[in-house]
Amino acid sequence: MKRSTVILIILAGILVVGTGYALWNITATRDAFVISGVIEADDIHVGSKVGGRVLKVVAKEGETVKEGETLVLLEPHELDASLAEAQAALRQVEAKYSLLTADFRQEEIERLDAAAKHAQAELDQLISEPRQRVIDQAAADWMTAKTQAENARRFLKRVENLAQRELIAKQEYDDALVKADEAEHGMKSARERYDLVLAGARKDEIERARERVAEINAKLRQLRSGHHKEQIAQAKSEIEAARARVELIRAQLYETVIRAPVDALVESLDLERGDLVAAGKPVVTLLRTGSLWVRAYLPEARLGLARSGLKVKIRVASFPEKDFIGIIRRIHRQGEIIPHNLQTREERMLQVFQTEVVIDDPDHELRPGMNADVTITKS
Incomplete structure (x- = not known):
């Protein structure tokens, strides 16, 4: 058999397989599709207006705190x-x-x-x-x-x-x-x-x-x-x-108790008794409870299948068999071209819309910076 004939047969096979896969993919993804993104968090940096020497570190990294709970105590003696x-x-x-x-x-x-x-x-x-x-x-x-x-x-x-x-x-x-x-x-x-x-x-x-x-x-x-x-x-x-x-002075004394401004997770707290804290300098980093979210990009062709308030499923590599539940918080109204310097009509087909998906993570298993896949199912 001639070499050219073999090549034609191979190409025909590839075409048939590719066409079949495309038809299957269109059918399988007609009501569900996946967009990828990165997990981010709304963090809060907490400190004291007056500063001073640390009397006691109450909170610990990784624990959850309620609004108003004490995180760190500063010595109040001079202000007293x-x-x-x-x-x-x-x-x-x-x-x-x-x-x-x-x-x-x-x-x-x-x-x-x-x-x-x-x-x-x-x-x-x-x-x-x-x-x-x-x-x-x-x-x-x-x-x-x-x-x-x-x-x-x-x-x-x-x-x-x-x-x-x-x-x-x-x-x-x-x-x-x-x-x-x-x-x-x-x-x-x-x-x-x-x-x-x-x-x-x-x-x-x-x-x-x-x-x-x-x-x-x-x-x-x-x-x-x-x-x-x-x-x-x-x-x-x-x-x-x-x-x-x-x-x-009473207001300054109030500032010697560093409190959690909201319900949150203590992300970073590196202090010991006796440490000096500068006035106005953040000493505790908190992650607001329920603040983890995925920044992903929704293709323009899929824009009609998603909306704010829609429930979605989220997976990360660290927990490949577990589905996390999320809700689309916002789909930006202004589209973007990625890369941003594309100009032709065909290239504009690559336009996407930034999408924010809030994650339900009650066990605090996820971390900011993780890559995440968001599965969106048409409602």
């Missing part, structure tokens, strides 16, 4: 101290505001008003009373003031002892100190007045009484004029600033 300091400062400015508001202004007006009336009465008495009565009254005032000063000093000593032992607030000690100073000043003033009376300097004493009346009345007018409002406004601003400081 800062919070206590900020809260103390807030209490201090709130106490200051309390003194400036409520009934304080009215009480102060009433106190100064009474003091003004008393000073005026003393002035009137100096002008009208006989000299001996003035001397007797001055002596009595001096003894009373002296007793008050001695009592104030003894009280201050007791308060000072308690303050040194931190048994009372510093404000109580400051108040006692002010009262002791005022009592001492009152005693000296009473003694000076008594000495002036004895020396017969009645005109000078009357002048001093008039100055005292004028001084008290001036303070009273100032308080009634509303200048006190400026101090209240300043105290309010101080409170707002102190509260903001407290809230800031």
Whole structure:
């Protein structure tokens, strides 16, 4: 047999077999076909806004976590101290505001008003009373003031002892100190007045009484004029600033606990107790539960056989006998040419549409980067 004849017979056989296979393939794949792709995942990188030293690593690589579960704990000691300091400062400015508001202004007006009336009465008495009565009254005032000063000093000593032992607030000690100073000043003033009376300097004493009346009345007018409002406004601003400081530190303390933002699988966590974590640096990589998906490309000729929401079967080389269930999440509306530089009509027949298929992998057997075959069956 001639060589050319043999070749023709072989070619004819190949043609027959190929035609038969093509017809079988068209029949077999009319309602089902396979597209290939690569498994990908929606990963989340988690860290802390404040950073710090690792106190405890709670989560482990490969385990699943729920939203809000603790992954890593950072040492909070410095922030705890800062919070206590900020809260103390807030209490201090709130106490200051309390003194400036409520009934304080009215009480102060009433106190100064009474003091003004008393000073005026003393002035009137100096002008009208006989000299001996003035001397007797001055002596009595001096003894009373002296007793008050001695009592104030003894009280201050007791308060000072308690303050040194931190048994009372510093404000109580400051108040006692002010009262002791005022009592001492009152005693000296009473003694000076008594000495002036004895020396017969009645005109000078009357002048001093008039100055005292004028001084008290001036303070009273100032308080009634509303200048006190400026101090209240300043105290309010101080409170707002102190509260903001407290809230800031509380927010920073919250960041010392690194939590899972969603239900996820811990993909990467390489930390040990004592490690330093930088602020804003991711320290844990999570894979969102149910986030594995296949990026595949659907030929234009098969576009009518697939749709979003369609269930499909997925196989990977690692589990060749197992079908994983998937759902087409999205078919991109913009087609692509692969390779991208093809121009002719025949070449445009190679146009494909990127397709995303979400995988149901409850046992976490699949991994990003695996090659996958997606079998699509016409519904």
